[in-house]
Amino acid sequence: MSATPTAPERSAPHEPVVKGSAATRALKTVKGTAPVFVLLIILIALIAQRTPVFLEPPVFLAFLLQAAPLVLLACGQLFVIVSGEFDLSVGSLMTVTVVVAARLIDGDPAKTYRVMALLFGIGLLVGLVNGFVTTRLRVPSFITTLGMLFILDGAVNFWTGGAPRGSLPDNFRVFGRSAIEDFPVLGRLPYAVIVLVVLGAVAIYILHFTDFGRRMMSTGGNPVASELSGVNVARVKTAAFVLSALFAVAAGILYGGFTNVSARVGEGFELQAISAVVLGGALLGGGRGSMGGAMAGALSLVALFRLLNLYGYPQEIRDAIQGLIIIAAVALAALRSRAAR
């Protein structure tokens, strides 16, 4: 809080452009995200206290399998949030993924991979549209992606007429549901966990170890300064939306594999993704966040819900807690930004 703010600080709603050595940045990130890992450990301990089998590999891996879709959503959402935006369309994109896959594949394993390619194509398109409307037409991303949510939901409902058709064959469902048997040490290793680890590593790499990731952070932290220093803000943000959409399609494939096609898929996931990212230490408004933190945040959220189930709390409590998390996060972000001036 300086008495005479310099020009960049006056115009900076959040941190100044991210600078400093890799080590400094890493330390900052760790300090910001340590709490969520502590939280995750506490939650796992509480679950294990209630159901001791939870710590055994098959059960814990099954937990990771069920959490995988949300973790992937959180990864995608983090790209958008560190860039200073929101993506509310990811839940309905998951719905589209599952419903379209079931209808087009219709139980024929030969079609699976082509349809998957199509689904990622749809994700790419959705991300591009979100990006274009937000950056060129200057519509706040909250509104843009909310509109996209309604468009996707409406289109799906119209297409299915209320009752989805078709089915997902085993070679589609294998990612979300099946496992490698007799894996050394771990026993049954679900494919979903492998997908999770691989895509999670990719996400960590992109955000924290590439120039592109750094540009995303700086865009969210200080869009004006970033633009002035040569970052193509529109392109960076659009890329973030595309990444979010692609991760949402992947999450949909895992989720659809797990639950098979049903009338309501993907509902409410977008808010869970945002809650997860926020829990993981990301700053709503952009400029700060850790991919590892977001993933831990997602796992914490799933663990929290499981714990609430075990204690016998109804669904409404879960929604209320999510709401509280988001409100607290917004309040924190507001407090921080006022402190920075």
Place this chain on the structure above:
Amino acid sequence: MRVGRAGLLYLFIALSLIAAACGGSDDDNGNGGGAGEEGSGTGEHSEFFDQAQFEEQLAQRDIEPEGPEGEPWLQAIEPEMVDTSEFATDAPWNVCFSNAAVDNPWRVVGFETMNAEVDAQSDIAEFTVVDAEANDEKQISDIQDLARGDCDVLIVSPNTTEALTPAVEQACESVPVIVFDRGVNTDCPTTFIHPIGGYAFGADAAEFLVDNVDSGGNILALRILPGVDVLETRWSAGKEIFDDSELSVVGVEFTEGDAARVKSIVSDYIQRFGTIDGVWMDAGATSVAAAEAFEDNGMEVPPITGEDQNDFLTKWEEDGLTALAPTYPTYQWRTAVLAATQILSGEEVPKEWVLPQPKIDESTLGEYVAPDMPPLFYALCGCQEMDGFPERWTE
């Protein structure tokens, strides 16, 4: 400072969890975890439970219905007929329908079947349909509009019972009214069409488990939501039968009809209790998910109940499950139209048209399973012999 503020968030969550751990929650309906591993039992009866209706419905299952053989949508159990000659009018007819909604696959199949029946009736020239989109106020207004119009007969599928009663009473003054599916609290309608009911549904499922699960076995009951009249009756009947049996109900959980939640709940129970010997469900949309949850955990699927959705029937047949499908037949949507034609022809109809409510078991599964139909197609639509089958129900 910074960590302190973030810390507030985590402190809050930690406090909530500690509160949760100490307080716990065992509300009266018996859902949620119990303290020990004996399980939660079945809890208290809900305020909806009506002993007399329960016994009546259970008895109705065994009464031979009257009506044409092989056409259950035209059969009635112990009907008391009413005279409708005052409503007789010449064709062509204008039939009106106030629909609560088409917001779930059961209603989608039912509505399609109803339309097929209308098309098959050459005397019906006009079929006016208004969709209330699950909104009571809208449906009240819809019914008022239709009653003012030139309908020869008004069919109503009410969104809720209490709220729609006055509107139906008012409509009765201008036009003969047929009510089906959910009822209303007035007997002014010319006929009220419904299958036997929820108690019979829940009882069929529970009795199946009593017959197929060894004494002392662990039963998991999965319910969609609390407070929904048609679902509360199903569980009440199940509860009555389980309470009288040697089976141990270890959990009664609400799933909100969400497949992922079903899988998660079933897995939790398998981990907590080691084995679950039977699964009772109050509807069939997520029965496949429940069955798969056992497979995901590397276990055999125990005796399980569902409904006449095609995906459940298909899995039952393909995997050789031990299962039962009680039904709430969609063919009642046909009956509504047929009743309309009878009333407008001046023929007698039952005052309360209680339709048979078949259950699909091992012996009849083959007649109903349909590999080429969509997963959420309901086999008891009474539509298999109709014109346009299967295309109408697959597009």
